[in-house]
Amino acid sequence: MHKLVMRFLTATEGKYFTLTVDDIKADGDGVPTVTEAEVNALMDLVIVKNIFASANGSLIGKKDAKVVTTDTGIVEVA
Secondary structure, eight states: OEEEEEEEEESSTTOEEEEEEESOOBOTTSOBOOOHHHHHHHHHHHHHHTOOOOTTOOEEEEEEEEEEEOOOOOOOOO
16 A cells, blocks of 8 residues: 655644545556655645644645555464
């Protein structure tokens, strides 16, 4: 599974707001296909629309973003 993790700067200096989007788009081989341009556009839209409430104030800028890939394996237990 792949997810997009975006961190935003908030009105409170040194505090961040994290937004995670699960199951981002991937190609037929399961490789994530989200682009930097798409991530930047999404983060800009989130900031401009101001739709998320944060305990640390409004979202005022972009901190960073990353694609996180997780792999799950079955462990046999007796």
